[in-house]
Amino acid sequence: MVDRLLGRSRDATPVLVPAESTGSADNQAAVWARVQLARNLRRPHTLELIHLMADGWVELHGDRLFGDDGAMVAGLATIDCHRVAIVGMQKGADTEENIRRSFGMPHPEGYRKAMRVMEMAERFGLPIVTLIDVPGAHPGAESEERGIADAIARSIALMSRLRTPIVAVITGEGGSGGALALAVADVVIALENATYSVITPEGCASILWRTPEEAPTAARAMRMSAGEQQRLGVVDVVVPEPAGGAHTDHAETARHLRTTIVGWLDALVPVPTDQLVEARYRRFRALGPYTETAAPAVPAPERTGLADRLRNLLDMNRWATPTGPQPGQGRQRDEPPARDEV
Amino acid sequence: MPIKLPSFRPRRDAYPPDLWTKCPSCGEMLFNKQLDKATRVCPSCGHHFRLSAQARLDLLLDHGSFEELDAGLQSVDPLGFVDQKPYPDRVIAAQTATGLRDAAVRGIGAIDGHPVSVCVMDFGFMGGSMGAVVGEKVTRAAEDALARRIPLLIVSASGGARMQEGTLALMQLAKTVGALERLRMAGVPYVSLLSDPTTGGVFASYAVLGDVNLAEPNALIGFAGARVAAGTIGAELPPGFQRAEFLFDHGFVDRVVHRSELRAELALLLRYLQPRALATEAASSSLGLSSFRPLGILSSLADRVLAPAEEPAPAPVPSPSAPSAASSNAEAPRG
Numbered sequence: 001m002v003d004r005l006l007g008r009s010r011d012a013t014p015v016l017v018p019a020e021s022t023g024s025a026d027n028q029a030a031v032w033a034r035v036q037l038a039r040n041l042r043r044p045h046t047l048e049l050i051h052l053m054a055d056g057w058v059e060l061h062g063d064r065l066f067g068d069d070g071a072m073v074a075g076l077a078t079i080d081c082h083r084v085a086i087v088g089m090q091k092g093a094d095t096e097e098n099i100r101r102s103f104g105m106p107h108p109e110g111y112r113k114a115m116r117v118m119e120m121a122e123r124f125g126l127p128i129v130t131l132i133d134v135p136g137a138h139p140g141a142e143s144e145e146r147g148i149a150d151a152i153a154r155s156i157a158l159m160s161r162l163r164t165p166i167v168a169v170i171t172g173e174g175g176s177g178g179a180l181a182l183a184v185a186d187v188v189i190a191l192e193n194a195t196y197s198v199i200t201p202e203g204c205a206s207i208l209w210r211t212p213e214e215a216p217t218a219a220r221a222m223r224m225s226a227g228e229q230q231r232l233g234v235v236d237v238v239v240p241e242p243a244g245g246a247h248t249d250h251a252e253t254a255r256h257l258r259t260t261i262v263g264w265l266d267a268l269v270p271v272p273t274d275q276l277v278e279a280r281y282r283r284f285r286a287l288g289p290y291t292e293t294a295a296p297a298v299p300a301p302e303r304t305g306l307a308d309r310l311r312n313l314l315d316m317n318r319w320a321t322p323t324g325p326q327p328g329q330g331r332q333r334d335e336p337p338a339r340d341e342v
Numbered sequence: 343m344p345i346k347l348p349s350f351r352p353r354r355d356a357y358p359p360d361l362w363t364k365c366p367s368c369g370e371m372l373f374n375k376q377l378d379k380a381t382r383v384c385p386s387c388g389h390h391f392r393l394s395a396q397a398r399l400d401l402l403l404d405h406g407s408f409e410e411l412d413a414g415l416q417s418v419d420p421l422g423f424v425d426q427k428p429y430p431d432r433v434i435a436a437q438t439a440t441g442l443r444d445a446a447v448r449g450i451g452a453i454d455g456h457p458v459s460v461c462v463m464d465f466g467f468m469g470g471s472m473g474a475v476v477g478e479k480v481t482r483a484a485e486d487a488l489a490r491r492i493p494l495l496i497v498s499a500s501g502g503a504r505m506q507e508g509t510l511a512l513m514q515l516a517k518t519v520g521a522l523e524r525l526r527m528a529g530v531p532y533v534s535l536l537s538d539p540t541t542g543g544v545f546a547s548y549a550v551l552g553d554v555n556l557a558e559p560n561a562l563i564g565f566a567g568a569r570v571a572a573g574t575i576g577a578e579l580p581p582g583f584q585r586a587e588f589l590f591d592h593g594f595v596d597r598v599v600h601r602s603e604l605r606a607e608l609a610l611l612l613r614y615l616q617p618r619a620l621a622t623e624a625a626s627s628s629l630g631l632s633s634f635r636p637l638g639i640l641s642s643l644a645d646r647v648l649a650p651a652e653e654p655a656p657a658p659v660p661s662p663s664a665p666s667a668a669s670s671n672a673e674a675p676r677g
Contacts, residue, residue, distance in 0.1 A: 015647040017465075018571060070472055074481070103490065105537060136566075137566075137568030139567075141579055141580060141583060143565070143566075143582060144564055144565060144566070144583070144588075144592075145580075145592050146592070147548070147550075147593075147594050148565045148566075149545045149546035149549075149550045149564075149565040150546075150550045150551075150594055151544050152482070152547075152565075153515075153519055153547050153548075153551050154551070155518075156515055156516055156520075156547065157519045157522065157523040157526075160505060160516065160519060160520035160523050161520075161523050161524075161527070166615065175513060175540075176503075176543070177512070177543055177546045177565075179513060180512055180515055183516075184516045184520075192553070196509050197509060197512075198503050198504075198505055198506065198507075198509055198511050198512040198543070199503075199505055202447075204505050207505065208425035208426065209425060209426070213600070218425075221423050221424065221425065222421065222423075222505070222508045223421050223507070223508055223509075223511075229509060231420075232508070232509065232510060234513060235507045235512065273412075273620040274660065277471050281520050281524075283483070283519055284516040284519070285517055286511060287474075287510060287513035287514075287516075287517060288420075288473070288474030288477055288478065288510045288511070288513055288514055289418050289420050289510070290415050290416060290417060290418055290473075290475045290478055291416045291418055292412075292414050292415055292416070292417075292472045293414040293621045294414055299366060313360065318641055326549065332387065
């Protein structure tokens with residue numbers, strides 16, 4: 001990332017890229033084990049990581065529009081020599097706290113609080129660190145009423161243009177749009193056993209395999225482990241966890257993470273802002289492969305619909321060719337194929 | 343009219359699905375030809391059936407004005423995804439069923455003479471799901487709108503991101519929204535039309551971000567599936583949950599528009615929303631940001647306050663009959 005920005009060679013990057021987590025592809029059981037580790041209740045959560053990594057921390061509350069969302073924390077901190085703004089999802093350590101924090105699934109006000117603090121960070125020239133650990137944005141009715149989709153989309157839009165360095169860290173679950181809303185960053189870091197996916201494996205399995213039992217298969221198919229995501233280019237850096245997972249040694253996990261974050265902050269802060277924002281745009285602009293062929297659409301004949309034939313008829317002032325418009329053919333284009341009601 | 347040739351197909355096997363459609367809302371049996379004539383709106387209850395991308399383009403754009411671009415974009419299988427069927431097989435099946443290469447069609451067209459960059463989704467192609475190709479087409483449509491300084495129209499019909507492309511499909515949210523944000527900064531209008539259904543990642547990215555959001559009556563529009571929502575909060579879902587009118591009531595859709603009036607409404611909006619003139623905004627639009635003044639935030643605030651006052655003098659209003667975006671604000675149409 002910074003190499004790209006500064007035109008340096010790759011080995012000059014001040015980061016540790018662990019070899020073991022980027023090695024061969026995990027098998028299904030290994031991927032599922034990682035999903036379980038990412039969800040482990042005893043895994044260090046956002047506030048704890050902040051306390052372990054930062055030298056000072058002031059939490060800020062409220063979105064100035066509706067309320068304060070316990071599933072999202074935001075505030076100001078000092079990490080090493082950097083004054084930064086930190087935003088991130090917060091899961092609870094027990095059931096009681098989880099209910100208060102709606103199991104780490106933010107409502108729209110959570111994302112709006114994050115946006116407010118990130119905008120403030122831009123104003124005062126503070127880099128932003130986001131800590132992502134979210135099963136998905138809150139899917140309830142009140143969430144829809146207050147515009148969860150709007151909040152996510154605007155957060156993505158905001159981050160794509162913020163004129164300050166952004167470091168995103170996926171510390172646990174990177175659940176779909178709810179995670180991406182905080183992950184449009186100059187560098188996307190993931191802990192070794194973190195996951196990142198477009199939908200929960202259970203959700204994917206119940207749609208494509210028609211049973212949530214196939215979740216491990218879906219997890220493997222979606223390549224949701226951090227290492228696989230790095231190979232796809234979605235994640236830039238994978239940070240190793242202590243043997244057995246992050247929950248076995250919180251301090252050690254935080255120490256590794258801190259080193260990586262500080263390394264990236266050191267590298268990103270001097271980059272000219274225009275260059276930074278442009279590189280961030282290009283990073284996401286380039287994601288998602290496709291092929292481009294010169295040939296136009298698939299076999300389907302162009303513009304053979306009933307209406308067009310009739311128009312041709314009038315335009316060219318001539319009778320149609322002997323075949324004439326056949327009702328069956330004409331409709332084929334206008335009507336989507338039979339499908340289930342959603 | 344040409345003479346209708348006799349069909350040699352046996353009548354019976356073609357009978358119910360080909361000729362008649364049962365309206366899911368009022369139960370009326372509708373003759374397909376009549377339904378097509380009525381732009382697939384049930385004549386008895388007004389239920390809006392889904393439209394294919396081509397039918398949608400025919401409905402909205404001036405006849406013959408549409409020029410398709412990037413028709414050759416084709417999905418690849420970045421994950422080697424196999425569920426019940428391998429992903430490439432699903433794509434090929436969808437292609438032969440719809441005659442499309444992917445779930446979106448994009449190009450340049452005109453609505454009532456106003457040129458627009460347009461991208462239309464087709465739910466018939468794998469549930470209108472957004473993979474890299476759809477994301478690329480939407481992004482290019484936005485980039486084209488920016489380069490040509492013409493308004494952008496996106497018609498959404500999608501179940502969300504395409505699971506078979508994993509997080510690379512998720513990244514299309516960031517890709518498309520990033521391009522839209524540049525468009526917004528440059529003062530080029532974007533109208534989003536949400537049709538049935540617009541859900542998941544498509545709703546939570548470009549579909550919700552229109553300068554103006556229009557929706558078709560009773561279209562399903564939401565972030566998480568109703569079943570998920572019901573599962574999370576128990577059984578109580580408000581009536582009409584996630585329908586266009588629900589979104590309207592909660593302030594996320596500007597207007598719910600009947601299909602027969604869509605074209606006229608779009609034409610009206612495009613008359614008001616014209617891209618900001620380049621000459622006066624060259625400094626800011628080159629960066630897309632208000633960095634041309636020392637105090638970014640203050641000056642952007644000042645822009646907002648000053649814009650209506652500044653606008654009429656230097657800005658060459660493209661055509662005197664059509665008011666520019668800013669001045670139309672001042673003399674807001676009351677009729």
